[in-house]
Amino acid sequence: MQQPQQTVLRALRDIVLVGGGHTHVGVLKRFAMKPEPGVRLTVICRDTHTPYSGMLPGYVAGHYSYDDVHIDLRRLAEYAGARFFRDEAIGIDHEAQTVLCRSRPPVPYDWMSINIGSTPSVNSVSGAGEHAVPVKPIHQFNDRWQSLLERLTHPHTGQHPGQTRIAVVGGGAGGVELLLAMQYRLSNELSALARDPSELRFSLFTRGAQILPTHNSRVRAHFQATLKQRGVEVYTATDVVGVEAGRLQAANGSWHAADEIVWVTNAGGAAWLRDTRLALDDDGFIQVGDTLQSLSDPRIFAAGDIASQVDHPREKAGVFAVRQGRPLADNLRAAVTGRALSPYRPQAKWLALISTGDRHAVASRGGLFLAGDWVWRWKDGIDRRFMSKFNDLPPMEEGAMRAPRASRVALNEEESAQAISAIAMRCGGCGAKVGASVLSRALSTLQPVERDEVLVGLHAPDDAAVVRVPPGKDVVHTVDFFRAFIDDPYVFGKVAANHALGDIFAMGAEAQTATAVATVPQGLEAKVEDTVYQMMRGAVEVLNEAGCALVGGHTGEGSELALGFAVNGLIDAGGASDSPTGKAILTKGGLRPGQVLILTKPIGTGTLFAAHARLGARGRWIDAALESMCQSNRQGASCLREHGATACTDLTGFGLLGHLVEMTRPSGVDAELDLTALPLLEGAEETVAAGILSSLQPANVRLRRAIHDQAAWVDHPRYPLLFDPQTAGGLLASVPAERAEACLAALHALGYARAAIIGRVLEPGDALEPIHLTDGIKESAHRR
Known part of the structure; x- marks a missing residue:
């Protein structure tokens, strides 16, 4: 017996997650476990593999591999049914409700959340931006760290390998833990090469009167003793005010030699947030209320280090970002379904597990102090269990589909009518074309390259394009068409256009004109319009770069997104x-x-x-x-x-x-x-x-x-x-x-x-x- 075809519920509302921090991975996992019908999640993140800060020192120390300490965000998004856009947010258009991106078209949102972490304030100190390496963003720090490892373990011929001085600026738990991890790894690397680890000199600088100021005295004493035992020079009450190549300057005018300077000081919010209408605190963090919504724009949420919960100020620590995953997911779900949001109150005290480079760690919580190898094993178990929740995902069965559920998304009257139409029996033939108004709006801002041979094209639409063949030229024809294999319509448009042009270039021809044929899943007009725009924007960018004029096309409704092109090329006529x-x-x-x-x-x-x-x-x-x-x-x-x-x-x-x-x-x-x-x-x-x-x-x-x-x-x-x-x-x-x-x-x-x-x-x-x-x-x- 033939099974009835399942109706796929299209996107009715868009939740856009900007950043791949600890909170957002929790949101993705919760939506994966319990999808919200009619809600489409989109993740915008520069890094496909997002690091877990709790394991970063262990990675630096050599205890973990790269994949051990990174969450595969693209894979997690696929598991959650979310779109993954690999890009970087650089602004917000509040009126249009779009996220502005560095290298792609704006991305519309109905609700948005920001979880992009923080950045050490290197630019506040002269020369630090040029000569110091901030620990965040972590991918840049990792590149520099790998370069340092390579340089120290494989010095160029004739170079003296010794006398490498490494300075860490920042005396909090992050700075101390990172310094000890770097020292442990580098010392082991040199010992393995039968070289003297004393070639390395480490120093720690902090403007505070003591290291680890937010922890109790026994924790501080333990790390002071550890640093002394390992020969680290500690400079307390030393405010670094200038950095030059090979040295840094303290406020008292003294200079300190340093070949590598790592910056782990107090951080601030991303610079682009200052150009938005979001309410920010003095450090540039987004001010949010108890529901994690922005104080100035309730359609925008924020969590993790980038957020400042005004009624419950807390230290910037990964534990809070992790704990915010559930309340943020619940409130995003409530917002999109029109239900009341719930307040979230973070804990007043939290457990910090701080490693000492080797497989030894310290537990700190209020007045609690515990130390030992067993604490490191405890921490290791906690960290690995956390990571397994996001990386050990069950494989998807081919063609698997969850049973459809009714949507709870709150819609206005016009949207409700469109949604009913989208899941009703659809017409075939020309009745399956995308509406003219939707299509014209989607294509209105595209600017295909112009060619003199195009007599009738998109600049003056008619029943067909009219193109002149220049004298002495032959025409090369090709056509390609395929369904989307990636959830990013902009990137898909680029690949589809590039694929279609391949035959023209392979034959030695230049591309002249292209006609598009696309199918787009039915849905709310605004969602269909954006999908067409994103896809054709990517395609036109590729066509324009090739000097190929888009002269027309056809867009119809279909069960899956698909795109193809009939391309004409020109080649010398037997020359x-x-x-x-x-x-x-x-x-x-x-x-x-x-x-x-x-x-x-x-x-x-x-x-x-x-x-x-x-x-x-x-x-x-x-x-x-x-x-x-x-x-x-x-x-x-x-x-x-x-x-x-x-x-x-x-x-x-x-x-x-x-x-x-x-x-x-x-x-x-x-x-x-x-x-x-x-x-x-x-x-x-x-x-x-x-x-x-x-x-x-x-x-x-x-x-x-x-x-x-x-x-x-x-x-x-x-x-x-x-x-x-x-x-x-x-x-x-x-x-x-x-x-x-x-x-x-x-x-x-x-x-x-x-x-x-x-x-x-x-x-x-x-x-x-x-x-x-x-x-x-x-x-x-x-x-x-």
Whole structure:
């Protein structure tokens, strides 16, 4: 019996979470456990992997790996059914209710929450912004820390490795704990290299009369003794007023040498908040009431370090951010459903577990003092259990869908009518088109590039576009269309346009015009309008960069977001080119024996996004894949032609093997691929090894009969990636062997950092199978 089709409830209200701090990860988890029908969550965060501050010292000390101490925010958002926009908020338009972002269109919100942490106030001290490293944002500190580790453990030839002086400015728990962690790690690294740890000198500076001023006297005494025992010079009542390269200045005029200066002082709010209408305290933190709503804009919430709860002032500590997760989630849910919000009162005392670099820690709460290795094990257990809640997520079953529930979202009369219409039986044919007013508003601010050949286009809409073909030119046509594989319509628009342009560039043509075809899920007009705008904004940016004019299109309703383009390109009409073939057009059939095969981008998008849908991919793997997919093939195609390429194609759904077979057949040649030389996207080998493959993979695998001695390669870890379908993949081209290295160097200079020579073109053999595989590592070992 056929099952009735489930109606998917579209977004009725948008909650936008700005930042990926401890509170927001708690909100995501709570909405994952209990979704609110009709509510769409969107996370805007610069960092895909958000650090847990409680484990940062342990990471610095070497007790934890990077993944141990970071929450994979993209993966958690996918688990919660939330959209993840990798960007940075830089402002708020209160009237339009949009978040302004650094590198994408504004993001609309109905309700918003800010949890972006704080930043040490380096700019308040002369030279500190230039010569000191603030501990936040943590990703920048980590980059500098990794650089320091590399420099000290692998000094350049001729450099004296000793006399490295490291200063930490800030005598609170954060500064003391970080200094001890750095000292422990660096001392161990030097000892492992048979070097003297005394090459390192550490100093701590604090303007206060004592270190750890918010903790009891026994805690302070324990850390004073620890610092003394480990040879750390402690400067209390020393206000740092200036920083220069290699030294810092105290208020009394004295100078102190320091090769590395880490800033862990009192922090403030992000500078961009000052240009909003949000009420801020003297340090730039957002003032909120008991419900965690802004005092000046009740549609905006704030939590964690960036928030200042005016009636309950507390120290900036991670414990409060974690505890705010539940009340913030409950109040966001109440706000969007029109129910009363509940007040939240933070605890007056809290437990602090502070490590001493080694596997030893101190417990501090009011007058409580406990110390020992067992305290570190206690802390370690607490921290790991906390992280497991957000990183140990059950894998998603393919096609899994929760049973629909009725929406509790509060709507006005007009929105209610739209919502009923959105889930009612929809018309087909032209009745399924997106409304003209919605479409015109969405496209009104887009500015497609103008070309003289476009006689009738979006600037003067008509039944069809009219485009002139310049004299001496031939027209190249192509079309591509696919459904969204990522929850960010702006990025999806970029990838879709880039993918469609790939065929034009691969043939050596310039892009001229494009016509779009899109399907958009039905819903409230405002939500549909923004989706169309975001998607087409991304697409038009890519088209404009390629000099391709968007001249028209069609947008209709569908169950899933999808986008495609029919693209026209121009190429010289049979004119000469730099290609040895003497033809302007680069086709698949121009392979010549003795040439080498160059691939301009890494492969692996199919398996990675299949894994992403099942929560089996790390967020940074998806970031890198999207970055590759958004990279245009335009310059790469020109570079290949300049270096004598005679055949070229772009990698798409048929995968590397499928496209190479398409090239060998018309060329009448064989080809050899070196599996070791294949450039792979980070994580692709891991996801393939886990058995996670694209749904198109089985169809592509049928081409395995084109591989000579295929059975000998089935168990090679890279074998499955030969069949992996690509989206917006790189160019595969043949180049004369004597020009290959120069071509590769030029591609790298243009930004195709992973471009590689992956094989060579062979004379046709006696065997029916045209593709020969090799493993460069094994071949090299065999020759030795």
